[in-house]
Amino acid sequence: MSEKGDFPGLSWRNILYAILVYVGVALIFTALGLLLAPQTAQVGGTRPEETIPGHLAELAVFGLLLGLGSTVIYGIKGLPLAFLTTVLTVALDIDHLPAYLGYAETIRPAHSLVFAIAAMAITAITIKELDIELVVASSFMAHMAVDTGLFAPFSPITFGYVELGPYRLLFAAGAVVCALAAGVVLRIRTVANRSGGPSLVA
């Protein structure tokens, strides 16, 4: 879905497509959790209702800050990356949908390294824009850095739960590095495109 022009890869079509892929894969992982996990692992619930808006706001703010980091490196026309990072950072919680609807489910079925790899792989295959892949990685890690409590790192392969706490700082650092790298990649690719030189990606 590469597009020629001054700002290759930063079309709104690619941005919206990346959101669809991310949400779609998260919902598939949610369904896989429901189908594959043993009853003993179907213990996911929702946080107290009054804390949900604050938590979503925290996620959105961290995503926005990371996206603005990409934009600062690339320039003002990189603002769609800030939009994408903000939306994706919040969107991972779509995997709580069954619990909100009153069904038993696994804890955070898409808050999984397997999900991150799957979402990045599908984005890489279909969009073929490294900056967007880096935003996907950054947004996933940003969400994990803000969350607390249990997650299943290898869902839906196994549903062993571990505490997020010891890994949050690592996720935060990874989120920052990938957000900055996204800005760098987009900048390099745009310069190469303008000068007629080789692009970083096909």
Ligand SMILES: [Zn+2]
């Ligand atoms: Zn979450």
